[in-house]
Amino acid sequence: MIGAPAARRIRTQILTLVAIVFAATALTFAVTEILPGDAAVAILGDTATEADIKSLRAELGLERPLVVRYADWLANALTGDLGRSYRTREYIATMIGQRLPVTIELIIITQIIALGLAVPAGIIAAYRNRSGVDHALGAVSIGLLSTPAFVIGIGLIYTLSVALGWFPASGYVRPSDSILGNLHSMFLPALTLALAEFPVYMRLLRADMIATLQQDFILVARAKGLGVRDILVGHALRPSSLSLVTVIGINLGRLVGGAVIIETLFAIPGIGQMLVNAVYQHDHFAIQGVILVIATGFVLINLAVDMAYVLLDPRVRHGVDS
Amino acid sequence: MTEPLLQVRDLSIRFDTPRGLVHAVNNVSFNLMPGRTLAIVGESGSGKSVLSRAILRLLPDATARRSGQILFDGKDLASLGEAELRKVRGKDIAMIFQDPMSSLNPVLTIERQIGEVLELHLGLAAAARRQRTIELLTSVGIASAEQRLKEYPHQLSGGLRQRVMIAMALACRPRILIADEPTTALDVTIQMQILVLLKRQQRETGMSMIFISHDLAAVGGIADEVAVMYGGRFVEQAPTERFFKTRLMPYSEALLKARPNPFAPRGARLEAIAGRPPDLTALPPGCSFAARCTHQQPDCLRSVPPMTALSDRRYACFHPLVSVA
Amino acid sequence: MASIAEPVAVAHPRRRSRPEFGVVLAIAWILALVVLSILAPYIGIQSPDEGDLLETLALPSADHWLGTDSLGRDTFARAIYGAQVSLTVALGSVGIGLTFGGTLGLVGGYFGRWPDRLIMGTMTVLLCFPGIILAIALVSSLGPSVGNVTFAIGVIFIPAFARIARANTLSLRSREFVLAAQSLGAKLPRILIREILPNLMPALLSYAVVMLGVAVLAEAALGFLGLSVRPPKPSWGGMIAAERGNLAEAPHVVFIPAAVMFLTVLAINWLGEATRRLFDIRAQSL
Numbered sequence A: 001m002i003g004a005p006a007a008r009r010i011r012t013q014i015l016t017l018v019a020i021v022f023a024a025t026a027l028t029f030a031v032t033e034i035l036p037g038d039a040a041v042a043i044l045g046d047t048a049t050e051a052d053i054k055s056l057r058a059e060l061g062l063e064r065p066l067v068v069r070y071a072d073w074l075a076n077a078l079t080g081d082l083g084r085s086y087r088t089r090e091y092i093a094t095m096i097g098q099r100l101p102v103t104i105e106l107i108i109i110t111q112i113i114a115l116g117l118a119v120p121a122g123i124i125a126a127y128r129n130r131s132g133v134d135h136a137l138g139a140v141s142i143g144l145l146s147t148p149a150f151v152i153g154i155g156l157i158y159t160l161s162v163a164l165g166w167f168p169a170s171g172y173v174r175p176s177d178s179i180l181g182n183l184h185s186m187f188l189p190a191l192t193l194a195l196a197e198f199p200v201y202m203r204l205l206r207a208d209m210i211a212t213l214q215q216d217f218i219l220v221a222r223a224k225g226l227g228v229r230d231i232l233v234g235h236a237l238r239p240s241s242l243s244l245v246t247v248i249g250i251n252l253g254r255l256v257g258g259a260v261i262i263e264t265l266f267a268i269p270g271i272g273q274m275l276v277n278a279v280y281q282h283d284h285f286a287i288q289g290v291i292l293v294i295a296t297g298f299v300l301i302n303l304a305v306d307m308a309y310v311l312l313d314p315r316v317r318h319g320v321d322s
Numbered sequence B: 001m002t003e004p005l006l007q008v009r010d011l012s013i014r015f016d017t018p019r020g021l022v023h024a025v026n027n028v029s030f031n032l033m034p035g036r037t038l039a040i041v042g043e044s045g046s047g048k049s050v051l052s053r054a055i056l057r058l059l060p061d062a063t064a065r066r067s068g069q070i071l072f073d074g075k076d077l078a079s080l081g082e083a084e085l086r087k088v089r090g091k092d093i094a095m096i097f098q099d100p101m102s103s104l105n106p107v108l109t110i111e112r113q114i115g116e117v118l119e120l121h122l123g124l125a126a127a128a129r130r131q132r133t134i135e136l137l138t139s140v141g142i143a144s145a146e147q148r149l150k151e152y153p154h155q156l157s158g159g160l161r162q163r164v165m166i167a168m169a170l171a172c173r174p175r176i177l178i179a180d181e182p183t184t185a186l187d188v189t190i191q192m193q194i195l196v197l198l199k200r201q202q203r204e205t206g207m208s209m210i211f212i213s214h215d216l217a218a219v220g221g222i223a224d225e226v227a228v229m230y231g232g233r234f235v236e237q238a239p240t241e242r243f244f245k246t247r248l249m250p251y252s253e254a255l256l257k258a259r260p261n262p263f264a265p266r267g268a269r270l271e272a273i274a275g276r277p278p279d280l281t282a283l284p285p286g287c288s289f290a291a292r293c294t295h296q297q298p299d300c301l302r303s304v305p306p307m308t309a310l311s312d313r314r315y316a317c318f319h320p321l322v323s324v325a
Numbered sequence C: 001m002a003s004i005a006e007p008v009a010v011a012h013p014r015r016r017s018r019p020e021f022g023v024v025l026a027i028a029w030i031l032a033l034v035v036l037s038i039l040a041p042y043i044g045i046q047s048p049d050e051g052d053l054l055e056t057l058a059l060p061s062a063d064h065w066l067g068t069d070s071l072g073r074d075t076f077a078r079a080i081y082g083a084q085v086s087l088t089v090a091l092g093s094v095g096i097g098l099t100f101g102g103t104l105g106l107v108g109g110y111f112g113r114w115p116d117r118l119i120m121g122t123m124t125v126l127l128c129f130p131g132i133i134l135a136i137a138l139v140s141s142l143g144p145s146v147g148n149v150t151f152a153i154g155v156i157f158i159p160a161f162a163r164i165a166r167a168n169t170l171s172l173r174s175r176e177f178v179l180a181a182q183s184l185g186a187k188l189p190r191i192l193i194r195e196i197l198p199n200l201m202p203a204l205l206s207y208a209v210v211m212l213g214v215a216v217l218a219e220a221a222l223g224f225l226g227l228s229v230r231p232p233k234p235s236w237g238g239m240i241a242a243e244r245g246n247l248a249e250a251p252h253v254v255f256i257p258a259a260v261m262f263l264t265v266l267a268i269n270w271l272g273e274a275t276r277r278l279f280d281i282r283a284q285s286l
Helices: A004-034 A039-044 A050-059 A066-078 A092-127 A132-145 A149-163 A179-213 A216-223 A228-240 A242-266 A271-280 A284-312 B048-055 B082-088 B110-122 B126-139 B158-170 B188-205 B216-222 B240-245 B250-257 B298-302 C021-039 C075-111 C113-127 C131-142 C146-173 C176-183 C188-224 C236-242 C251-284
Strands: B006-017 B020-032 B037-041 B064-072 B093-096 B176-180 B208-213 B225-230 B233-239 B308-310 B313-315
Touching: A004 A066, A004 A284, A004 C113, A066 A284, A092 A132, A092 A179, A092 A228, A092 A242, A092 A271, A092 A284, A132 A179, A132 C251, A149 A179, A149 A242, A149 C188, A149 C236, A149 C251, A179 A228, A179 A242, A216 A228, A216 B093, A228 A242, A228 B110, A242 A271, A242 A284, A242 C131, A242 C188, A271 A284, A271 C131, A284 C131, B006 B048, B020 B048, B020 B233, B037 B048, B037 B216, B048 B064, B048 B093, B048 B176, B048 B208, B093 B158, B110 B126, B110 B158, B126 B158, B158 B188, B176 B188, B188 B208, B188 B216, B208 B216, B216 B240, B225 B240, B225 B250, B233 B240, B233 B250, C021 C075, C021 C251, C075 C113, C075 C146, C075 C188, C075 C236, C075 C251, C113 C146, C131 C146, C131 C188, C146 C188, C176 C188, C188 C236, C188 C251, C236 C251
Parallel strands: B037 B208, B037 B225, B093 B176, B176 B208
Antiparallel strands: B006 B020, B006 B064, B225 B233, B233 B313, B308 B313
């Protein structure tokens, strides 16, 4: 089903991206090395003596050369052992295992809401190009783009939580405790991030749709007697969604970054919050572990985006230059 | 005498553009009889494509202003509601376009693109649709039709794609087929095949056809009647044979003469028509061709020559080439 | 008889002679902000650090144009000094991104092969990190200050500018005027600076204007996390974070600084759109 050229592309992608993951983790190791704060000092506190610090550093293996430490970490990582947090002595892998699903859930709900708002809006804005609706959506977009995510969040908290009391201002309910409660506590954080991404998606889809709607085959669809909805959704949407799919993939980077702020604002225990705490506390292994997960995630997302391309556009599937 | 299938009366189309009001089509009237083919020829900018799209009201509502009537089966298409109009499009009146590559949706299969017309207008179920699609593809001369079903437009050659377009248009057995320059974008060898195909389909189904072209040669073999268009107006209309024998309006004459003659002696000049087509935002008060006409007279510049009938021909000229008693 | 058609005057799309109202407003706002923040110490703005504890969480009044915060400090003064930070960071970081990113992209795009792969490889690795993360790491390791925040955000911008510069360079490299210059024996630096760079500028500059807004938002996010300038120096993000607890009783203390920031970024984005449209028209007539 997949032509040879497309399969070859995917194979190259995998190899390149594995290389990138290694480079990213190596770079992080180097960067954390320059963090002037000392992990041992952070653990023992201000009252520690020189001797204590030195012995703790030896115990943690911080005296060894950088390359040795990286190789050691890498070897362990490949077997699933990401070390322990300096601060809490928990296994990093366990911590990530607990927190990653939370962030993933947040991102998934965010994307669903964002696309659920942006796709209809983009279609309508394109179809009713230059009308009042289009201008209104454009104004909303610029407004949202000019507002930082945490302000959107605070705004939502004020209206939907403080004033109306419909949603909690912070806190997280585990799905094992209550699925409804979980969704309830995730709604405002996800809506915040979704509103931040909405303008990007909507404007992209709108632009592509406007271009697609001017193509000949749309005129032909009209000449066949198809109605507006059939034309917009059946004929125009798929060719217009290529850029959107790419951006959804690339955007996940922004979303993880956004998740950091939003998790802090709403007190959601995801890996974003974990990363920020780790950086504050110079918790090297925690930083490394999260970066590894994030970089690997990007690899997989890029791959998925490429696969989606193949599914959406049969010209790519057959290796044809479009 | 049979009733005409399509009656266009005094159709005018104007476009709102930043440069001004473009008078693309001006007071065009004609009748189309059942089973007959009318060819509309003219230069680029003569309004023939706009006219062809106007019949099915495919022009953008925002900028196009219509006046006149388009009577089909006693109903005025110009005043029909959108929902009613959609029942006519693709079913009673179908259209094929110039460029088959851009006219087919690149991300949908052949089966899907033909099938949706069958589903929409005939309400066929999946199995029946598949069957009928294979029949259609075969009838337009596509071999191994069954394999083609799941293919995409980019996997077919230009000629095959145009055949698919024709199959798509004929799917619901339309009574009128509007063909807007269907062979212009194709290789010369394929052009002939497509013309033959169209003629055969017409004979088999008895449908009428409106064939738009700038190429008089293509028109000769397929049309029963020829109408020449210039500056948004019909300037001459005649049965094909009589048209190719004699022309009445100087523009038609010049158009015919302008075709490169492969048998002309060496060094013979190409007969082009001097000047440029008229500015459609500012049409002259008289005959729109007068400025370029070698037979121009003072009264040609004063008023627009009306369409005059002469047995089974019509022409719009104050001083036709052949003196008429 | 054949004749050459006479030349026709090409119809130009009607050019608006007056700039749009929105653009005028946007420029006015930004100018006002810039002027105020430069002149702040010299004109009679109240001190942003000293607070009147009898007048906390006050609504806007004649004494305090934008009200006061929970420590009684004048919000208007703090907003202006916060603007100093935001505008400095924005201009500085975009400058870094434009200069270094643009140069790297130009070099990579023009020379291709291993320099290009090396540069693009580095950019891709940098892009593996969400921008905020990188910024957090850099600022927390270097210490919070205007300079460090500018540097950190500038570093994040480099890959984006590099990509744009590279893409445009690639398409410009094979254009005729470059070939013409080469065939006339022009030396490499001259080609890069006199031929390619001027044609890169429209795309880079319109992107730069948009990024100014992004930089302001990024600095605000860092400020919200406590990673911008050290308190009690004001930064817009920090101001919002500090007053978050009072949201229920005194929402204006949070929303007024937010509004100032919003209007500023809005103005920048508006200008960005106008710049983009301006350069699009120019590009089309090339």
